[in-house]
Amino acid sequence: MANFYSFSKIESFNQCRLQFKYRYIDRITTEIETIEAFMGSRVHDALKEFYDFVKNNVIQSKEWIISRYDDLWNKNYNDSIKIVKKEFSPEDYYEKGKKCLSDYYDEYEPFGQTKIVKTEEPIRFHIKHNNEEFPFYGILDRLDWNDEQKIFEVHDYKTSATLMTQESADQDYQLALYQLAIMSKWPEAEKARLIWHFLLFNKQIESSRTKQQLTELQEIVVDKIKEIEACSDFPPCKSALCNWCDFQEICPLWKHPKKMEKLEVNEYRKDPGVKLVSKYTELEEEKSELKKRIFDIEAEQSKIQEAAVELAEREQIQVIDGPDKRLVVTIKKELRAPTRKENPENWEKLRSILVKEHKYEEVSTVNNNMLSVKMKNWPKEFIDKIKTLLIDKEIKRVDLRSKN
Ligand code: SF4
Incomplete structure (x- = not known):
């Protein structure tokens, strides 16, 4: 396991443990870069160059920063960059990045309101709690000194298409951890403004942490690191983010x-996995057709049963003859217990009597099947006692029987 922890490392563990294992334990590297990440990097690069000038009291024009972005985009763009959302072209993403910078420039012009301390600065520090400490690594987009308010400002640029809520900003730990790192160099950074620039929305979100919150944060992060170090199970976790993994x-x-996406149709059909899925799907569809057919047959049989009962009543017969088999029609009165839903009051009364007369165990509950079996052996006086609570129901049954 790598020595250093970072915000991305912890986020990767939280999102998908398998992804975490591939990246940070197995150390598998890939060349894949998504267009969103590429666009974000070029916007960050252009802003770094711009603010390096601001640091030296040189304010470049809006045309300058756009032209730097254009240059950086063209020099670095290559066809291996992955576009997940196929409905958008590389040009669409290029324009998005350009708009981010243009809006940002208009928003913060004439610049120089704060002193630029660092741009795109790698920072290493230790998270400490209860005599334990873990090394941490991060890249600070920008650190400013606000000379008017006498306060440090930790800035982070985001080109994501989701706008952070104030609640998330107040709970986010990335910039708060950077604040801790800055405090190790400048203790007055104990009070700092944490600022996120959501460039696609041209919106700034701000938060801050108390000394107490920063102490608690270290405890939370140390606990999380311990959970990571103790973890031995790394299952995949499917989510919308898989497309960017x-x-x-x-x-x-x-x-x-x-793998299948890359095959020609002929090759695809020959794949053993594809064949298994096709056969399984075929059988599943067959099963569902059969289920539907059985449902239809039962509905038709039910109509025949009704007609058979009608015929039996009309003709005063109990057996209806057929070519191979016979239908036996049974029409009888039967006492049955009400269901709890049907008549809760009688259900409860019946239950009490059965309990009192030590007969409840025999039927286990007020259960109609058991009740009709047991009633055959119960004394007449007892049946009379419960009779008013039972329902006198006429049973009409039709059974198919052989002729023998
Ligand atoms: S593709 Fe999805 S499930 Fe698989 S490792 Fe990546 S994030 Fe995890």
């Missing part, structure tokens, strides 16, 4: 579908 080609949930 670098390991789809080796993940057991996606390996076969991804």
Whole structure:
């Protein structure tokens, strides 16, 4: 396991343990870069270059930053960049990034409101709790000193299509951890503004942490690190994020579908897995057709049963003859217990009598099958006692029997 922890490492563990294992335990590297990540990196690069000038009191124009972005995009773009949302073209993403920078420029012009301390700065520090400490690593997008308010500002640029809520910002631990790292160099960073720039929305979200919250945060992160270190089971966790995962080609949930995507139709049909699924699907469809057929047959039989009862009543017969078999029609009166739903009051009374007369165990509950079996042996006086609580129901039954 790598020595350093990072925000992405913990997020990867939270999202999908298998992805975490591939990336941080097995150390599998892939060349895959999604267009969203590529666009985000180019926007970050352009802003870094721009703020490196601001740090030296040079404010470049909006045209300058857009042209830097354009240059960085063209020099780095290659055909292996993965586009998950096929309805969008690389140009659409290029324009999105451009719009992010253009809106940002208009929003913060004329710049220089704060002093730029660091841009895209790698930071290493230790998370500490109860005499335990774990090394942490992160990249700080920008650290400013707000000379007017005498406070540090931790800035983070986001190009994601989801806008963070204030509640999430108040609970987020990435920038709060960076604040801890900054405090190890500048103790006055104990008070700092944590600022997220959601560039696609041209919106700034801000939060802050108390000293107490920063202490509690270290405890939470240390507990999480211990959970990670003790973990020995790394199952895949399917989610919408799978499409952006670098390991789809080796993940057991996606390996076969991804391999099949690349095959020509003829090759695809010959694949043993595809054949198994096709046969299974065929049988499943057959099963469901048969179930439907059985349902229809039973409905038809039920109509025949009604007609048979009608004929038996009309003709005063109990057996109806057929070519191979006979239908035996039984019409009789039977006492049965009400269901609890049918008549809760009588159900309860019946239950009490059965309990009192030590007969409840015999029928286990007020159960009609058991009741009709047991009633045959119960004394007449007892049956008379419960009779008013029972329902006198006429039973009409039709059975198919052989002629012998
Ligand atoms: S593709 Fe999905 S389930 Fe598989 S490793 Fe990646 S995130 Fe996990």
